[in-house]
Amino acid sequence: MAGTSIKNTLADVFAGIRMYLPETEPRVKEKHFTRAELRERYHKRLSLLPKKERRALQVKHYAAYAWPILRALIVIGLCFIILYPLIFMISTAFRTRADMNDPTILWIPKNFTFQNVRDVVRTMDYWNTFRTTTFLNIGCSIVQVLSCALTGYGFARFKFKGQKILFFIVILQILVPPQILTLPQFKFFRYFGPGGAINLINSPLTMYLPAISANGIRAGLFIFLFRQAFKGLPKELEDAAYLDGCSPLKTFVQVMIPNATSVFLTVFLFSIVWYWNDYYVSTTFFTNNATMALKLKNLAPSLEQIIFGGTVSASPRELIVWLEAGCLVAILPILILYVALQKYFTEGIARSGLTGM
Amino acid sequence: MRNPINSLKNMSYERRKGFYGYGFLILWFVGAILFLIIPIAESFYYSFFDVAPEVGYMKISPIMRADGTVNYFKNFTDAFGVDPYFRQLLVDALRNMAIKLPVIVVFSLFVAIVINQKFRGRTFARAIFFMPVIIATGPVYAIITGDLSTSGNSSAEQFSTMFEADMVDQLLEFIGIYGFGTQFTELLTTLTSDILNLVWNCGIQIIIFLSALQGIPVSAKEVGQIEGATGWEFFWKVTLPYVSPMILVNIVYTAIDSFIDPTNEVMARILAIQSDWRYGMASAMAWSYCGIVLIALGIIFAIMNKFIWYENE
Numbered sequence: 001m002a003g004t005s006i007k008n009t010l011a012d013v014f015a016g017i018r019m020y021l022p023e024t025e026p027r028v029k030e031k032h033f034t035r036a037e038l039r040e041r042y043h044k045r046l047s048l049l050p051k052k053e054r055r056a057l058q059v060k061h062y063a064a065y066a067w068p069i070l071r072a073l074i075v076i077g078l079c080f081i082i083l084y085p086l087i088f089m090i091s092t093a094f095r096t097r098a099d100m101n102d103p104t105i106l107w108i109p110k111n112f113t114f115q116n117v118r119d120v121v122r123t124m125d126y127w128n129t130f131r132t133t134t135f136l137n138i139g140c141s142i143v144q145v146l147s148c149a150l151t152g153y154g155f156a157r158f159k160f161k162g163q164k165i166l167f168f169i170v171i172l173q174i175l176v177p178p179q180i181l182t183l184p185q186f187k188f189f190r191y192f193g194p195g196g197a198i199n200l201i202n203s204p205l206t207m208y209l210p211a212i213s214a215n216g217i218r219a220g221l222f223i224f225l226f227r228q229a230f231k232g233l234p235k236e237l238e239d240a241a242y243l244d245g246c247s248p249l250k251t252f253v254q255v256m257i258p259n260a261t262s263v264f265l266t267v268f269l270f271s272i273v274w275y276w277n278d279y280y281v282s283t284t285f286f287t288n289n290a291t292m293a294l295k296l297k298n299l300a301p302s303l304e305q306i307i308f309g310g311t312v313s314a315s316p317r318e319l320i321v322w323l324e325a326g327c328l329v330a331i332l333p334i335l336i337l338y339v340a341l342q343k344y345f346t347e348g349i350a351r352s353g354l355t356g357m
Numbered sequence: 358m359r360n361p362i363n364s365l366k367n368m369s370y371e372r373r374k375g376f377y378g379y380g381f382l383i384l385w386f387v388g389a390i391l392f393l394i395i396p397i398a399e400s401f402y403y404s405f406f407d408v409a410p411e412v413g414y415m416k417i418s419p420i421m422r423a424d425g426t427v428n429y430f431k432n433f434t435d436a437f438g439v440d441p442y443f444r445q446l447l448v449d450a451l452r453n454m455a456i457k458l459p460v461i462v463v464f465s466l467f468v469a470i471v472i473n474q475k476f477r478g479r480t481f482a483r484a485i486f487f488m489p490v491i492i493a494t495g496p497v498y499a500i501i502t503g504d505l506s507t508s509g510n511s512s513a514e515q516f517s518t519m520f521e522a523d524m525v526d527q528l529l530e531f532i533g534i535y536g537f538g539t540q541f542t543e544l545l546t547t548l549t550s551d552i553l554n555l556v557w558n559c560g561i562q563i564i565i566f567l568s569a570l571q572g573i574p575v576s577a578k579e580v581g582q583i584e585g586a587t588g589w590e591f592f593w594k595v596t597l598p599y600v601s602p603m604i605l606v607n608i609v610y611t612a613i614d615s616f617i618d619p620t621n622e623v624m625a626r627i628l629a630i631q632s633d634w635r636y637g638m639a640s641a642m643a644w645s646y647c648g649i650v651l652i653a654l655g656i657i658f659a660i661m662n663k664f665i666w667y668e669n670e
Contacts, residue, residue, distance in 0.1 A: 060587075071471055075478075078468065079485045081556050085501040151385035158378025159371070166382060169389050175651070176397060177616035179624055180643040183403070183636050184396035187415065213388020223385070248377040277495025280617070297496045327497045338491050342484045345491070346564060 093117060093325035097318040116325035123306045123322075124295040126329060133276065133292045134333075136204065140211040141271035144222070145264060147214035152226025153252055157238070173220030182284055189285055206285035207275075217274045217281065222267050229263040230256065265344045269337070276334055292330050299326045404640040405429040415636075432641035442626055443642055450623045451649065454615060457555075461611050462604055465559040469566035470596070490560030498557070499620060558614070562607045569603040570596070598666040605661050612654055616647070 033041070046054055087107070092100070093116055095109030102110065120126070155167060189200040200206055210216045214223060237259060241251040257264070279293035287294075295302075303322055338345060402417075406429075409416045420431040437444050472483050492498060573595065581591045615621060623646055631639040 056587075063588075068476065071474070071476065074471060075476075075482050078556055079482060081553060082485055082489060084553065085557075089501070147384055147388075150381050154378050154381030154385075158375055158381065160375035160378040163378075166386070169393065172397070173389065173393055175613055176393070177613075177624070177643070177647060179616070179627060179631075180400050180640065180647060181393070181396040182631065183640070184399035185392060187399075188391065188396070210388060210392050212384070213392070214385035215388035215392040248374070248380070252381075273491045274494060277492075277497070279496050293496050296500070323500050327500050331492055331495075331497050334491055335488075338488065339484075342487075346483060346487050346567075 089324045089328050092321055093328045095321060097321050100318050100321055116321050117329060119303070119307050120299070120322055120325045120329060123299065123302050124292075124326060124329070125290065129290045129292055129295050130333070132290050136207060136291065137272050137275045140207050140216060140275050141268055143208065144211040144214065144216045144219060144271050145268045147212055148219055148222040148267065149226050149257070149260075149264065150252070151214045151223045152228075153230050153256060155223070155227045156230035157235075170220050170223050173215070174218075174224065178280060186284060201285055202287060204286070207281065217271070217278055222271065225267055226260075226263065229260055233259055262344065265341075269341060269344055272337070273334055296326050296330045299323060400640040401644060403637050404432055404644050406432075406637050408636040408640075410634060410636075420637075432637045433645060436638060436642045436645060440626075440630075440638075440642075443623070446623045446626055447646060447649070450615075450621070450646075451653070454612065454650075457615075458608055458611055460555065461559055461562060462607050464555060465562035465607065466566050466600065466604075468559065469563050469570055470592075472563075473567055473570045486563055487560050489557040490564075493557050493560070494617070502554070502620060558611075558618075561610060561614070565603050565607055565610070566600060569600040573599045601665045602667060605658065605665060608657060608661070609654060612650055616650075 046057065049057065091107050091109065094112055094114065095105070096111040096113050096115070099105050099109045099111055151170075155163070155170070186201070189206050190196075192198040192200045200209075207216070210219070233256065237255050238251050241255045242248075246254070277293055279291070279297050282291050282294045283297070300319060300323065303319070307322075405419075406417045407420050409418075419427040419429075422428045468486060472479060472486060492501075577595050577599070581595050586594065616624065618624075623642075627639050627642045627646070630642065
């Protein structure tokens with residue numbers, strides 16, 4: 001008795017469940033065609049079409065096969081061209097200088113060595129340089145990102161007199177090459193303050209002052225990016241905050257920044273990269289500063305002093321070994337950063353709505 | 358006496374908000390005045406005078422003609438007439454730019470379309486295509502390009518042998534066109550031997566095009582599919598109109614970017630003059646270079662603007 005009742009209840013439950021499931025179609029076993037049969041059917045159906053349509057279909061058919069192959073070739077080829085300098089760098093950085101003169105060696109060195117890297121690390125005073133560059137970079141980038149974000153927000157969300165003229169200045173910031181401004185800026189830093197009593201040349205302030213006031217390296221571009229990003233955020237966000245009695249600055253800090261973190265990260269990363277690569281500002285205003293780019297630029301002369309003891313004892317061709325090793329250690333931190341955070345480099349720019357100009 | 362805070366409170370909401378706008382911009386504005394506007398004005402001023410550094414100040418003296426009148430444009434005329442390199446470098450730079458601009462635009466659009474499609478390893482390919490962006494601005498790039506040309510296995514030459522310019526000539530001769538001008542073959546060699554530079558300078562442009570491609574609405578794609586457009590038709594009728602504003606952006610970006618390219622020889626010449634303490638001449642050169650490029654951009658802008666399709670209009 002009990003057994004059947006359980007059986008019945010179970011059946012009821014299953015029926016109930018089945019009611020709510022989508023009805024599955026009764027399975028019809030599909031006819032399995034051989035390749036030859038398929039081809040025959042294809043040609044038969046093709047022959048029924050008018051000639052013009054048949055042509056078009058055939059072209060489409062072949063293109064569908066050919067394009068992925070062609071695409072793969074193009075992509076692989078271009079990737080190779082892009083990676084070529086890096087492959088070359090790795091290949092030369094770990095070979096001895098004698099290998100440079102051996103015409104039988106193209107890619108794989110005969111004598112594998114770490115000596116070049118060790119030499120270069122010693123010449124560039126790598127770890128100290130790395131530390132100063134990193135601190136300077138991160139410091140400048142943080143203040144630059146904040147000031148650019150403030151400016152971009154001001155342009156994106158407020159209407160005031162003279163906005164167009166002010167934004168034209170931002171465009172000017174992007175357009176005017178920095179070389180034009182070198183001398184006046186040099187003068188400004190050299191004779192700083194009232195009466196020009198203070199000499200700021202070779203002080204880190206030459207990097208920090210422009211960064212704090214959103215005028216650092218490529219700041220115009222960053223302001224532009226922030227403006228676009230903030231314009232893309234819904235207005236209701238801030239209106240709600242204003243209704244609750246938030247001041248504009250508090251709204252910006254507490255509502256807008258959390259909603260735009262990916263843009264902040266993108267701009268921050270680009271700022272770090274461009275400060276890392278910069279040697280223009282450092283060579284003009286900050287000469288005794290040991291940044292990575294500067295050390296790399298002066299690598300050849302300082303190699304002569306430190307490794308060869310004041311005499312030139314390597315041909316330009318042999319010098320490549322050290323130069324490439326220097327390049328390798330100089331961009332390695334940036335490359336690692338890029339590989340780890342690649343998403344934010346690319347998608348950040350793509351998503352921040354450059355398109356919505 | 359009116360309390361300033363009260364008067365701020367009595368303003369209309371819109372005006373008060375506008376007032377806060379100035380507050381957000383003030384930091385940048387001070388910086389822009391100090392580091393941009395004043396320097397621009399100063400360097401513009403310098404370009405008309407003879408500028409020499411003295412202890413503690415810049416000695417700015419007008420350049421005199423023989424008859425005692427002031428010649429304000431001496432620096433400019435000297436830059437083009439007397440300086441042995443500047444004019445040639447400028448002409449070369451402009452010619453290269455005229456060739457490079459369309460090639461970069463077409464190439465980066467092509468690459469953007471390709472890596473916008475779905476295929477295996479797309480993320481990896483994208484990562485590689487954008488990688489030059491993080492390297493190409495620094496001294497590493499200068500060393501890379503310099504090294505590649507001093508070492509025997511120069512990449513540029515290796516690649517260009519694939520499209521040997523002579524081959525094109527021979528091909529044309531085969532068809533029956535003889536002596537097809539050195540101009541064309543020269544142009545072709547410039548392009549092919551520069552393919553490394555080309556792909557290394559396209560990163561940002563590809564990103565910009567890619568974002569434009571991703572901005573094409575799904576509805577437009579569906580219409581294309583329903584109407585049975587081929588890929589070719591789809592490109593000309595849908596893709597190109599949608600990305601056309603970005604073509605202009607990319608042209609401007611490419612031209613501007615070439616100013617800060619570490620391999621830019623005109624800028625190198627200007628810096629050389631500057632380190633020679635001839636500031637007036639250097640600013641005159643920089644301004645004429647900048648001015649010529651901006652005028653060219655303006656002309657391109659005016660012409661292109663007629664062919665650009667804006668979605669919102």
